[in-house]
Amino acid sequence: MSLEFRREAWSRDTNIEVEPSAMVPEDEIFLKRLSRGYLVEKDPNAPPFYREKGNSKFQEKDYTGAAVLYSKGISHSKPNTEDISLCYANRSAALFHLGQYETCLEDITRAQMHGYPERLQPKMILRKAECLVTLGRLQEASQAISDLESDFATKRTLATSSFQILQKNLHHLKKKVQEKESLPETFPPTLAKTFEDMDLKEENEQISRASSSVSLCTDPLKGRCLIATKDILPGELLVKEDAFVSVLNPGERLRHSLGNKWDTRIANGDLYCHRCLKHTLATVPCDGCSYAKYCSQECMQQAWELYHSVECPLGALLLSLGVFCHIALRLTLLTRFEDVGKVTSKLCDEISNSISFPKSKTLIKTLNYNQEENEDNGKVVKTPIPGCDISGKYENNYNAVFNLLPHTENHSPEHKFLCAVSISALCKELEAANLQAFATGLNSSKLKAPVTPQLCADFNIWGVAMLRHMLQLQCNAQAITTIQQTESKESIIANSRQVRLATGIFPVVSLLNHSCSPNTSVSFTSTVATIRAAQRIRKGQEILHCYGPHKSWMGVAERQQKLRSQYYFDCSCPACHTEELRTAAGPRWEAFCCNSCRALMQGDDVLSCDNKSCTESVSRDHLVSQLQDLQHQVGMAQKLLRSGKLEQAIQQLLGCQRDAESFLSPEHTMMGEIEDDLAQAYAALGDWQKSATHLQKSLRVVEARHGPSSVEMGHELFKLAQVLFNGFAVSEALKTIQKAEKVLLVHYGPWSDEIQELQKMRSCLLDLPPIPGGPLGL
Numbered sequence: 001m002s003l004e005f006r007r008e009a010w011s012r013d014t015n016i017e018v019e020p021s022a023m024v025p026e027d028e029i030f031l032k033r034l035s036r037g038y039l040v041e042k043d044p045n046a047p048p049f050y051r052e053k054g055n056s057k058f059q060e061k062d063y064t065g066a067a068v069l070y071s072k073g074i075s076h077s078k079p080n081t082e083d084i085s086l087c088y089a090n091r092s093a094a095l096f097h098l099g100q101y102e103t104c105l106e107d108i109t110r111a112q113m114h115g116y117p118e119r120l121q122p123k124m125i126l127r128k129a130e131c132l133v134t135l136g137r138l139q140e141a142s143q144a145i146s147d148l149e150s151d152f153a154t155k156r157t158l159a160t161s162s163f164q165i166l167q168k169n170l171h172h173l174k175k176k177v178q179e180k181e182s183l184p185e186t187f188p189p190t191l192a193k194t195f196e197d198m199d200l201k202e203e204n205e206q207i208s209r210a211s212s213s214v215s216l217c218t219d220p221l222k223g224r225c226l227i228a229t230k231d232i233l234p235g236e237l238l239v240k241e242d243a244f245v246s247v248l249n250p251g252e253r254l255r256h257s258l259g260n261k262w263d264t265r266i267a268n269g270d271l272y273c274h275r276c277l278k279h280t281l282a283t284v285p286c287d288g289c290s291y292a293k294y295c296s297q298e299c300m301q302q303a304w305e306l307y308h309s310v311e312c313p314l315g316a317l318l319l320s321l322g323v324f325c326h327i328a329l330r331l332t333l334l335t336r337f338e339d340v341g342k343v344t345s346k347l348c349d350e351i352s353n354s355i356s357f358p359k360s361k362t363l364i365k366t367l368n369y370n371q372e373e374n375e376d377n378g379k380v381v382k383t384p385i386p387g388c389d390i391s392g393k394y395e396n397n398y399n400a401v402f403n404l405l406p407h408t409e410n411h412s413p414e415h416k417f418l419c420a421v422s423i424s425a426l427c428k429e430l431e432a433a434n435l436q437a438f439a440t441g442l443n444s445s446k447l448k449a450p451v452t453p454q455l456c457a458d459f460n461i462w463g464v465a466m467l468r469h470m471l472q473l474q475c476n477a478q479a480i481t482t483i484q485q486t487e488s489k490e491s492i493i494a495n496s497r498q499v500r501l502a503t504g505i506f507p508v509v510s511l512l513n514h515s516c517s518p519n520t521s522v523s524f525t526s527t528v529a530t531i532r533a534a535q536r537i538r539k540g541q542e543i544l545h546c547y548g549p550h551k552s553w554m555g556v557a558e559r560q561q562k563l564r565s566q567y568y569f570d571c572s573c574p575a576c577h578t579e580e581l582r583t584a585a586g587p588r589w590e591a592f593c594c595n596s597c598r599a600l601m602q603g604d605d606v607l608s609c610d611n612k613s614c615t616e617s618v619s620r621d622h623l624v625s626q627l628q629d630l631q632h633q634v635g636m637a638q639k640l641l642r643s644g645k646l647e648q649a650i651q652q653l654l655g656c657q658r659d660a661e662s663f664l665s666p667e668h669t670m671m672g673e674i675e676d677d678l679a680q681a682y683a684a685l686g687d688w689q690k691s692a693t694h695l696q697k698s699l700r701v702v703e704a705r706h707g708p709s710s711v712e713m714g715h716e717l718f719k720l721a722q723v724l725f726n727g728f729a730v731s732e733a734l735k736t737i738q739k740a741e742k743v744l745l746v747h748y749g750p751w752s753d754e755i756q757e758l759q760k761m762r763s764c765l766l767d768l769p770p771i772p773g774g775p776l777g778l
């Protein structure tokens with residue numbers, strides 16, 4: 001069939017022309033200038049710079065910092081150069097000191113693969129042998145040692161002193177191997193996590209990646225939604241879905257400032273695999289650019305085949321256009337691999353009869369295929385729920401993604417215009433890159449190019465598809481977050497915070513509607529999202545999750561405004577409903593209290609004491625500036641804490657605490673923060689008892705704000721458990737471990753690191769011999 005492709009058919013959808021020529025030269029110049037701010041190519045002068053910077057971190061014993069700087073050096077090095085091999089070798093040393101022996105071994109192999117200089121080999125092989133001994137791979141260790149010995153025997157070119165040191169180390173290591181060999185095998189079986197409990201008990205027949213406890217329905221007002229088909233208990237896994245597409249958030253820092261050519265700071269992009277989002281200090285860079293880094297050769301290869309071969313030369317442009325544009329491109333690139341059978345009748349409806357497609361292009365072929373099939377059946381098959389296939393099944397596929405609502409009618413003309421300009425720019429670059437690739441011949445690059453479809457002819461279709469995706473993203477993009485341990489050398493208690501790691505599209509998760517007080521909890525393991533029931537959900541109730549504005553983070557007015565401007569709906573969740581009815585005293589975690597009688601203060605511009613027998617009143621401006629002063633003071637204390645000046649930090653914090661008590665409600669967030677900082681300072685001093693006392697106060701604030709079964713509460717309980725554990729307050733610790741476990745289990749499931757850690761603590765406490773005179777400390 002030969003249909004005439006006309007863009008106008010789409011104009012009702014977009015009202016914008018999508019064509020590279022829509023860009024005027026000024027726009028192009030502007031974009032080029034913007035892109036220039038990003039260093040994405042390999043700079044041959046960078047590796048020595050980063051290696052030197054890494055070496056000085058290494059000297060300071062900051063091995064994590066050193067590893068990241070060596071990684072930066074690696075990403076700027078060309079393959080098979082001395083630069084890259086030296087950086088890998090140095091990184092292996094940093095990883096060794098961090099106790100990451102497996103990755104250390106990998107880096108040693110990489111250094112050798114890229115031609116590590118012969119003269120430097122002995123020291124590295126010694127390190128290899130040490131790793132192998134520690135890992136219990138004694139045979140390989142012995143082999144490495146005997147290789148080294150014969151090497152020593154043949155050439156003595158090394159300076160005598162370093163040769164002697166090496167020999168001493170070798171001798172030491174040999175003894176270690178002998179000792180270990182004489183011991184029975186005592187290594188614990190590797191902590192292989194069984195993922196059984198992370199899997200859905202029974203997969204839903206209608207919706208892939210969802211549990212059979214839910215079903216997909218449509219509601220005239222809300223559109224698609226998920227409903228419980230049976231009573232669901234807290235902690236039950238409801239959805240486990242791998243992102244259809246995800247793009248790592250590079251972090252603000254990638255854009256370097258002028259004058260500071262090579263950035264030495266650590267950003268997301270240095271710590272997480274750009275494909276699978278796994279955390280790693282031993283990244284492997286793309287051979288073609290300096291910004292794409294992966295956890296392994298395999299991930300690099302896969303990313304290359306799936307999308308990076310096209311994206312690689314566009315790095316600077318993609319970074320300046322932003323993550324949404326990048327996702328839109330990657331989505332369309334991924335459609336090249338979609339199964340022809342599983343596609344999109346809606347797409348065909350939408351592109352209607354009057355459109356023709358250039359032939360033999362994958363995306364278009366799939367569309368035609370479906371159209372033909374429908375016609376063969378004699379009538380157009382209307383799928384009952386958008387996004388489902390003909391048999392009514394909803395899957396994590398391109399069809400489902402395509403059917404996510406773009407809300408085109410709601411976007412402002414400015415937003416639509418910006419999207420169109422971005423996509424135009426992208427198409428233009430794609431076209432240019434494609435032509436260049438053909439001109440130079442892809443084989444001139446060392447990279448193996450996968451079979452790329454002839455993009456040029458596809459640009460119209462691609463542009464339209466990308467524009468649709470870009471408009472969809474505002475309402476459908478899901479932030480992929482992770483819990484990051486905040487780095488603090490002094491603190492023994494793990495302090496954690498949630499960071500936004502990437503942005504992804506999850507067609508099944510997207511079926512969930514919003515509530516400011518949701519009945520589920522979402523967490524991520526690499527690119528996989530899991531949604532668990534956070535409370536009991538009765539049969540027939542809707543499964544809800546929070547799009548961001550949660551009731552414990554902002555007041556009802558702010559939430560409503562955010563939801564309206566980004567998602568185009570008025571939230572009528574129970575939290576919004578009850579909060580709107582309540583008079584505006586504001587939430588307790590933001591409330592001020594009376595300076596003389598401690599009752600709450602109420603009012604707008606002028607606040608007066610709640611206590612009828614008290615006459616205190618004060619202007620809001622005054623209180624707000626007082627709070628700002630306090631924030632500044634606390635900030636100073638935190639700086640002291642971070643730099644290890646613990647006694648000073650404590651003095652400063654105690655001052656802040658006195659100040660805070662005079663005008664803030666006991667449940668004010670700032671009160672909690674001060675208590676938490678004090679707990680951290682005392683823990684660093686080893687005063688577990690005081691630390692626990694302050695943590696318990698912080699816990700009360702967290703509970704008032706986030707509720708007793710919130711994930712925030714779980715993290716705070718986890719901290720308290722660690723403190724009590726360290727202080728040998730056995731019965732208290734056991735109680736707290738149990739509480740923390742109960743809360744975290746609901747949010748993260750049984751195989752999360754947090755739960756495993758708690759269980760280890762418990763068994764350790766239960767194994768303790770009874771202490772004469774009762775527990776110490778507390």
Ligand SMILES: [Zn+2]
Binds near residue numbers: 273278294296
């Ligand atoms: Zn990876």
Ligand SMILES: [Zn+2]
Binds near residue numbers: 286288
């Ligand atoms: Zn690349």
Ligand SMILES: [Zn+2]
Binds near residue numbers: 575
């Ligand atoms: Zn709400």
Ligand SMILES: [Zn+2]
Binds near residue numbers: 596597599
């Ligand atoms: Zn008062």
